[in-house]
Amino acid sequence: MIRPLSRTALVLDIVGAFVLFALTVPVSLAFYAPGNLSPIVSDAVGIGILFLAGTLQCGAVAVGRLAPGISLVVAWAGAIAQMAAGLGPLPINLAILGVLYATAAWGSTKVFWAGLGSAFVGGVLASVQIFFVNGLAPAGSIVSSIATITLVAVMSILALGAPWLGGFGWRMVLRWRATREAQTLAEAATAEEQERVRIARDMHDIVAHSLAVIIAQSDGARYAAASDPAIATEALGTVSQTARAALSDVRMLLTQLRHRQGDGPQPTIADLDQLFQQVQQAGLEPRVTVDPTPPGEPPAAVQLAVYRIMQEALTNAIRHGAGGVVDVRLSWLADRVEIEVRNAVTDADARPSGGGGHGIVGMRERAQLIGGTLCAEREGVDFVVRGRLPIGSPAEGATGGEE
Template structure:
């Protein structure tokens, strides 16, 4: 029955209702019924979002008191419109449909009340019924139509606002679910890529350990060499396991692993498809682990693919690689066609960002002037 509002929202509702009551109280009432009606309408206005059903009940009580005292329509009655809007916008199903029923019933009651007051003010001894009835029939139609339009419009606006809010929430939920699926798919693909890397490292360790055990008796110097190889390989494998243990799936299919040396063939493939690529390198390539090499390759691959799809035809793409002992910076930049949307509903940017994140780096992608820029920073040591 009661909705949870933030302190700010509750304060705003109370302050607005209080100001409305103070403004109306400048013109005092002649009876307690008028003050009671004003306070009830103000309370309904203050509670319309906290409890639409309670606000609707208070508005009805205030209206009944007003009609019982034979008071004319008052400015305080405008709060009824806000209450009807709130029943459709914030109320539960019961409050929503009671609000709609109240709009219809309120139009009937308001019309009957106004017509009855007007009818009692006419001296029937001086006017014939034949002359009065057509005028009252028109007044009934006009009064009911006007009341139903105003009250019904308030409820309808609330219902439309609720529908739009539900549609936005459903869309947001769908996008979050799609992103979760994309992230999971990308993690599984990375796990498949790294499966062979870890398996290869462990195979090297086993082979070196067996070789050292067999050679220990005949060639003691071979033991030191084997232990050094085991140590280096095991450290690299441990780093890979720490990075991808949460994503590793033993059921994934094995596949060939791209390395930095494959970047040249990747660029050649893209050029063969008609895209001009300018490659710029600064510094000397450091020794990267297998996961970092795969991340650099896959990000470059996806960035060039996006440029091929969304870039301006005939305009070159720039691929910059800045090597340093601590970090590898990859920047891909291409002009964007006027009708293209590189940040649209695709999954490429999400996949690239996940690649960079899982090796301890970061990736930013977005428009920069008339160009679309992908910038990734991959640490050399994770």
């Protein structure tokens, strides 16, 4: 019944209604010559009812935006009092136009349609009031009289319906604004969620791999310290180097988050050799096959995806591998690059086929972001990661199918 409205808007509505009352009531009093104000009541009663009707109708304008339904009821009360006293259309009735506008612009669904019905009924009643109560029935034949009454009724309905249509147009504008704001908020929420996913994926790729290498090297250094201190020293050097590289990557990621205008340097396929060396230092022997080799310079997005997928697959091999060897195959074809990382796992490895934790999800997301596909599943005693990434647009890569 009552809408939220700022105090400033309410004060402006009340002041506007008071100004409307001050302008239209004196004009309405002067609209008819003395003695002809109403054919039903005396001039004194007519003046009193005119003031009452003007107060109700202008008061309805004052609360039009605050409570459109109440405004419509109050306006009808003033109009009924006016018609019951035999008063024809008066300048105070301009307030009704504002009320009808308010019902269409800000009213609930019921009030919205009630305003439209009021415009129709009010137009008919106005024509009846003019011709049958105020004694202005048209002269002539019955057909011409009916035509005249009908024409006046239609014109009255159109006059009352025009502000309602204006309010309906403003209602559509408000609805469009609300829809646009909701869409903007949804897009912002989606962008934030995508950013959180990207941050989580990058943090996982950087930190998880580095920690896996550090853990493997630390364990090796602890076991080798008793028999060969030199090996322990070499392992600790690798730990230090890996930790520094991880710290550098994390700092770069934080810089990207703080300054969104640049992505900064990202790993490329040229960094794969260093990645393979880290895996080898962690105690896992990578057997790498690149056939065919890249035909030129692949897109940066493809190089980054290949590096991150390879990084996560090798990290999983360090964590869960059983044979000490991991087979890596890269096939750089004309339209795509195919990746396969295969390593033996123990029977106690509980990773589900094709599923897994954040790492497998992250690999799959990286492939999908550039239009590729990826599957990670157990095949007998091996765990295999296969990916197919398009070298071109995502649409071109999507036509390549899925393994």
